[in-house]
Amino acid sequence: MNKISVLFLLFTIVPAFLLAQEPDTLYGDLGEVVVTGYEGNRSVMESPGAIANIDPERITGFDEGSLLYGLNTVPGVRIEQRAPGSYRVAIRGSSLRSPFGVRNVKIYWNDIPFTEPSGSTPLNLLDVINMQEVEVIKGPAGSIYGAGNGGALLLESRQSENNEIGVGSLFGSYGLQRYTAYAQSQFQNGNFRFNYANQQSDGYRDQSFFSRQTAELSGRFQLNDRQIIKTSFLYSDLNYGIPGPLTEEQFAQDPTQARQGNPFALGSVQANASIDQQAFLAGISHDAQISENISNLTTLYGTFSAFENPFNLDYKKDSRKSGGGRTRFYFDTDIGEVRTRFTVGGELQSANYAARNFENDSSEVGALNFDDEIKIQSSLIFVNTEIDLPNDFYVTAGLSYNRLEYSLNRLVTNLSGDNTGLAEKTFDPEIIPRVGLLKKFSPALSLHGSVSFGFSPPTIEEFRTNEGSIALDLEAEQGVNYEVGARGTLIGPRITYDITTFFFKLDETIVQQPSDRNSTVIFENTGSTDQYGLEAAINWAIIRNMGAFLEEMDWSISYTFHDFEFKDYQKEGDDFSGNKLTGVAPHILVSTLNTKTATGIYSSLSYNFTDEIPLNDANTVNSEAYHLVQLKAGLKRQVKEGVSVDVFAGIDNLLNEKYSLGNDLNAFSGRYYQPAAPRNWFGGVKLNVEL
Secondary structure: OHHHHHHHHHHHHHHHHHHOOOOOOOOOHHHHOEEOOOOOOEEHHHOOOOEEEEOHHHHOOOOOOOOHHHHOOOOOEEEEEEEOOEEEEEEOOOOOOOOOOEOOEEEEEOOEEOOOOOOOEOHHHOOHHHOOEEEEEEOOOHHHHOOOOOEEEEEEOOOOOOOEEEEEEEEEOOOEEEEEEEEEEEEOOEEEEEEEEEEEEOOOOOOOOEEEEEEEEEEEEEEEOOEEEEEEEEEEEEEEEOOOOEOHHHHHHOOOOOOOOEOOEOOHHHHOOEEEEEEEEEEEEEEEEOOOOEEEEEEEEEEEEEEEEEOOOOEEEEEEEEEEEEEEEEEEEEEOOEEEEEEEEEEEEEEEEEEEEEEEEOOEEEEEEEEEEEEEEEEEEEEEEEEEEHHHEEEEEEEEEEEEEEEEEEEEEOOOOOOOEEEEEEOOOEEEEEEEEEEEEEOOEEEEEEEEEEEEOOOHHHHEOOOOOEOOOOOOEEEEEEEEEEEEEEOOOOEEEEEEEEEEEEEOOEEEEEOOOOOOEEEEEOOEEEEEEEEEEEEEEEEEOOOOOEEEEEEEEEEEEEEEEEEOOEEOOEEOOOOEOOOOOOEEEEEEEEEEEOOOEEEEEEEEEEOOOEOOOOOOOEOOOEEEEEEEEEEEEEEEOOEEEEEEEEEEOOOOOOOEEEEOOOOHHHOOEEEOOOOEEEEEEEEEEEO
């Protein structure tokens, strides 16, 4: 803990001493940000926890065709894209379990649980146009959001206060084409919003094509002065290629190639390794002010999805149905001079999958391997208290009760040694507490600390793997997190900072390993890990001069230090105790310089340093560190009243780095690397009309 302690003293105690001399009238932009957090709807300066808000300008700050840019500006968060559309999100190193997809992070979209009941999240079904704001909760949030040791992402759709329409187009390297359209209509008691995006590309590598269309319709209706109804409908049609990982030698020789075939598996091109998924989601929320002090917010939803995945080793076809709801009752009261909010609620999700696994006959459906009927049910009940104590102390305390059940009925099997029949797994109920305390010394400084417990059960993809095994002995990860932090301003509102240090103790760590049956992966519990970290974000408004040519200049930097190690980890005679946690970069630095001029010219220059990453549990193979530079410039002008045009262009990977933005961990035959594109460009135009 010594490394963390020194940095904590440097970044929190010293600023605290300096800021103690500032007057109470010192306000900064940081204090004006209101976050949902733990259902408190408080200023971030009064929220005890590691919470970050990503505004619309950061979400679309560089490449609107990808979610990477905005999320990767948050310290402690790393989003990878091993192929266009193949996302992997890690909050505080939580991607260890993810050979594909998003796990160990709970995601909500417009208050709707977007994470499936099994714990996986199809984040790639969403386009950037479906997001206006992202709130990031780092560390276990199970006391109110359930499973997920990494944290939670709260996503909100794009909205406007005006009647407007808009269109946009974007073109770039490797056949990139993107078209967008939106419209919003305001009426007396509400509004309708429609967002549409169509994006496709050939990709840098063989078998890295991408095609997605999303259509979203949302509405808001004020029934009376006490009730609001919100609706959200989303249709997504996604098809993208999976080029597959390469060995170090293949990466050096020709990074554009896809995974090659061998006597045991097809090559990615021959297999047409890809994901083809169509999904429809419908959700409705009812917000009611029951009395002066009591309110309720209830959300119900349902999803339907067809999923097809030809792969190098097999061919999966699933039909998925899921649904559920989340409800919260809020009770606001004053106990003497103490403002208090009590929140009591629950969440229920259930799913039914018809999941079939076939042989891949040169990209066609072959002989049936096994046919499963899967039922999943997850539920949680939670209570949370927000207390505003005298002398600017703020307390958050919460507790949740969680259950998860898997039922897998194998109807047919043609695998050697396998049997049909019912396999059930009911995980032990989890009681998850959290308590946080914050002291606000002035509008310019607050210090916070918290202790939170978390858990993360295996997803259905880990419980039932591609090679047909059912891991009935796989248990949920258990963890406890301790953190302290400081946030505030310096030099008036010019500089804001948010710094957190933490220690996370994780038991029953789930890791992936190559299967003995073929080169797919299986999962197992390995013991424990110790995870120390420091995360710092600093933003500096260097120039604010509306009368000059250069009106605005902003500089931001985020730094992540993660010192994660395995403890008590033995496997097949090897002792990995003391090794660095697989898939986690010790140091990540992201810095961005943004400018705006009176003529409408703007620019953004971004730099990302990512340290070398251990690629296997033995720490014998590491990815190389890389330096990624991105540049975007544009001109945004109002051509006449109510009509604005934005013309822009950008260059990605300006330094032409050869790197892997996403790696396969503990990979079979040394296939660790998923090469990212070299220097490439894009350009486009957007038109907005206010009606």
